[in-house]
Amino acid sequence: MSHLELNLDGVEQQPLRTFTEKAYLDYSMYVILDRALPHVGDGLKPVQRRLIYAMSELGLSALSKHKKSARTVGDVLGKYHPHGDSACYEAMVLLAQPFSSRYPFVDGQGNWGSPDDPKSFAAMRYTEARLSPYAQLLLSELGQGTADWVPNFDGTMEEPKVLPARLPNVLLNGGSGIAVGMATDIPPHNLREVARACICLLENPDAGLEQICEHIQGPDFPTEAEIITPRRELMALYRTGHGSLRMRARFERENGDIIVTALPFQVSGAKVLEQIAGQMNAKKLPMVEDLRDESDHEHPTRLVITPRSNRVDLEGLMAHLFATTDLERSYRVNLNLIGLDGRPQVKSLPVLLAEWLEFRVETVRRRLQWRLDKVLKRLHVLEGLLIAYLNIDEVIRIIREHDAPKPVLVERFGLTDIQAEAILELKLRHLARLEEMKIRGEQDELEQERDHLQSVLGADARLRGLVRDEIEADAEKFGDDRRSPIVERAAAQALDESALVPAEPLTVVLSKMGWVRAAKGHEVDAQGLNYKSGDAYQSDTQGRSNQQAVFLDSTGRTYALAAHTLPSARGQGEPISGRLSPPDGARFVGVMMGAGEDLYLMSTDHGYGFICRLEDMISRNRAGKAVITVPQGASVRHPMRVRDPQHQYLAAATTDGYLLLLPLSELPCMPRGKGNKIINVPAARLKAGEEFLADLTLLDAGDSLTVVAGKKFKTLKPDEWREYLGERGRRGTKLPRGFQKVDILRPN
Template sequence: MSENAASDFETQPLREFTERAYLDYSMYVILDRALPHVSDGLKPVQRRIVYAMSELGLSAAAKYKKSARTVGDVLGKYHPHGDAACYEAMVHMAQPFTYRYPLIDGQGNWGSPDDPKSFAAMRYTEARLTPYARVLLNELGQGTVEWIPNFDGALQEPERLPARLPNVLLNGGSGIAVGMATDIPPHNLREVVDACVHLLDRPEATTAELCEHVPAPDFPTASDVITPREELRTIYERGHGTVRARARWEYEREQAQIVIHALPYQVAGAKVMEQIAAQIQSRKLPMVEDLRDESDHDAPVRIVVQLRSRRQDPERVMDHLFATTDLERGYRVHLNVIGLDGRPRVFSLRDLLAEWLSFRTETVRRRLTWRLEKVEDRLHILEGLLTAYLNIDEVIAIIREEDEPKPVLMERFGLSDAQAEAILELRLRHLARLEEMKIRGEQGDLERERDELRATLGDAARLREQVKSELLGDAEAHGDERRSPLVQRGPARAMDETELMPSEPVTVVLSEKGWVRAAKGHEVDATGLSYKAGDGYLDHALGRSNQPAIFLDSTGRAYAVPAHTLPSARSQGEPLTKRLTPPEKARFQSVLAGDSESRWLLASDAGYGFRVPLRELFSRNRSGKAVLTLPDGAAVLPPVTVPAEADGAEVVVASSDGRLLVFPLEELPEMARGKGNKLIGIPAQRLRDREEVVVAVAVLPAGAALRVEAGKTGKRLSHSDLEAFRAARGRRGVQLPRGLRQIRGLHVEN
């Protein structure tokens, strides 16, 4: 290669080249693609679409034109990128469920909330600008913004649009650049304007004060904003956080149906239907009978969740759906915007509004300055025209006689070049006396306007009032009521597995060897089931499939197993040790089931016991929880259910010495765990030597009779027969007649 050819190339290290190239690319993506500018809240492609449509004359009063025409102009004149991406950006600005205040009025298929990307091709749709778009364009030709060459230098385009409202907050936006992103939720126009006015009146106002005017984002869909006010204030102070929105619904009691009539922002009804239907099909929503989509033109969102009966709690069902579906959704907030200095940064609400007001104030100043120059130029022309009318004959003579009348006029009447040119361009019809009067009238109006403009530009307070009055006027023209109410709601909580299971009667059966199974229904003969060789029936309990079964072992520990997970009674079950880890040499002795608020009496054969709610026996631990504390050498007695109506109920305690004690149930305390209180007074020495222990315990409802099983016989003792055995808790008790002292059990009879 020759030396001249080599000099045409620049040589540099690859590391430096890639670093610079990546940095250039990063800055291009950040500044010219992904992040909005604080002035008009638009990205370059959005700004070029709006400007191109205004150049095509597509105002809100114009006829619609094909979207392909707009996209062609944008790509050909200002934005040489892909037509699909450009059209999609145009579609987003036309979707009322995407933009809080759409900039484009679309005709045709522009997508739906269920599928925002289902819009028709640009050759089929038509568009024009909305009335709201005027706030971005009205002041464009009034010296308010800088103009820059387009990509090929053939045309000029505005660097920014002179937004009359803080569109950066009103419509929000999202974007991902290199190393940074932005997520700005939409807000209510009137609320934001009120905050701007407050900041104009009180420049020292804090974000907390502004949050009184802008309490939360205002989404296009009428969903509830459930983030607490304190948390929202923190988000606006820091410029980042998460806002949660929740669907709105109502309960129609007569039909036992939940009607969802507003979905969170950017949530598709079809997706929610799919999520709920999946839970119904997998039997995770047993309380829901049917799901229907009754949405139509009059009710754009109407999703009906049909409950099985009016006994179901709609609040609990919706709480579960909020936790498990898109009916509740969180939205990331990151107020990352390109500031007036051309640098992106995260703004607080106050700083963002202050930055925009600075832009708006300067824009109004430039507009008024431009107008003042126009007024002064016109007054200058009118002054020359008036001179001509006052000397009309001499002016006409000069024009008729001179080959070059312009310099003669300038010298004779002291006119400027512009004034002389205006006189020479006058038509004969304008030489009438009436025109002189019109000029004087226009001159007076313009002089008053000039004085007003000078006074406004020379007084910062008047300029602020000008900005404020224009903001309030635009708020009146384009503002509306808040759509997303700010409501106080607790966090959503999904139902646990037991709540979601159908509530069916089951009988839980425990064998002597610790094998367990569950049979449907309460009419099961547990003793008649088949058992493995060497095994047999031990205990059973009646419960429901959505309740846990509680097992009590010989050490006084309690274990909980969901009843619906137990094997069917058609088989011989499975050992509990497969699911639980009891202490070494411990044996499972009893099974309990029922409502969590039911009460049971737990006792040891040492003569101690207490009442306990069943819920206190629940444990998710494989090793269970210690409930009944046993004295040395003592054993656990079978638990006894306590009647729901405890008034007048009595506890019956029988010892191996044939003694019986009856005392009021209310004398026995309710505890969560422990040894309990003394039930019957057995001498300590006899208890230590195991010469006498408690063999049975029963709880008698008020007025009930007792059957004592002893030896091979038994005897029924009526309520009055028990009078001889009644005493205070902890007493020695009274011995039964000789034939009833070998007590095997106590049973309650009506």
């Protein structure tokens, strides 16, 4: 079947695929060209252009009285834009909101929304509007032959295809839109900076991006928040036409409080407060005590953040808030617009400005040509009138005596049809003697204007000079200072979770069955706590609530959990295996807490051990990490905190009554492994289970050592236990009779 056929009834037929493809492409082009993307000439989308033109047709200039917005919307919908009234009114609201548009086109009266809630504007039957003074930059030349006119949707009237903008509004107010398969996000810019860049390009058409960016520092939003994107990224953005930029709120310090005075573009203060309050309620922001909004008419943005104490690092706190709330925000930039060729394209800044200047020069040329045509036409008419005045009696006679005087006048005085018609249209009052002087005066003025217009139109340099002068005048009249300062800063980083938790003293208790709990304070009787039936005390450690609790299991693996997340010691806790994934059959033998650089003695009952830093044992993995290698048949001993490895001694005793003391410095410090031999236990006895390491303890030089064997105990003073000093890995010295079965070594 061909792509287009007629059946017997004369009905057009075509494949569904062909029809749907054409229909969707037509719809896509409509959305792109007639709805979503702005034109490079006036920087407006069709609905915005129609709103501004309709308001000018209603006489709503900046000097007129405000009229109901519903009047404007009704005219736009009825004459030019047959779409929904709510969408049309919302487009009008955006043109009026000073916090949405850098240079608003509409001067609104009534409730037009607020920065906290831009969509809180009143209905169009309540608000009133007129054009702002800035709108004349689009409309002042409209009736001077500068615009192409196209029929409206029903063909009953005409509307301008593009308004004759005197400045590149596409950059000044920016815009955003989503079409089919493409989108646009053009940030606003400062009028004075853009005007200087345009003048630079007029004077030097070959100017590159670097020269243009000497004038355009970057976007300029309707807010005083900082643009923190580095200059090299802004240059890359302007070079390619797409990229992103970041804005950050500005704050001050006042009596120890943080005062946020400016928010990023389109960020709601109420939402920021909600985000901060959410972190406070989740106890993720302990350094903040109070939060309030003191914004008023004099201070449109004044958010007060009260820190918990004057010791709080305000810079660190704000960096965290920048990273976790809308106090810092990223904006996409995509300079996608409809060019002079009628096609959408992403353009670099130099190309965009050059194309707009081409549009502007052509607009001024058309305006001057339109005026020149009118001047020449008037001079032609005046020439005929002057002939009439010089022959007034003859003219009157011809008019009185002939029924059709026009052809007679044309033939008698060599006039054109236009001149003859102008003579016949003269009123009697204009036959006064002084009228000839007025004609000659007007003729002289128009001849001077004709010569000036012809000289400008005939010289490209003079034409561009006129465009430059007009841009300078408009920049002087409507320009203002930059609002968004550009301050290069690194992107903010959120604080680590441990830094957000108050550093309160905490005791973590581990039971033999692997249940864990945390009690506030360090004065806790861990062994006296209530345990489940069949369970008992295993281990405890002291630290801070903002630290990690590190658990050691019987296979030599370590695991870490944030201490502040552990259940309270008011109950019996919870099984630690519910939050971790230890190997089958493993049991937990110890728990550690402290700073990352704290040292712990890791050992097995086969007499091997080493010193390990706590940070080397921390793992974010539920399955933990292997730290100490456990020989077959050996058991992992409880870890011991090391205070000073260079001056402490290690006492080791076997179950057969051998005691050995050695300087702790003889053991290596390593992140993982089996360790070195501390005390020598014969391999045969280890294998048979007849002897193994009974206990280890750490001593300072002045400590005494108590040896416990069953119900007996013996205390060795420093000069006594020094007799047991030896080299690492030796068998040690046999204890006296009665202490052959050592249970515990305890420093005093």
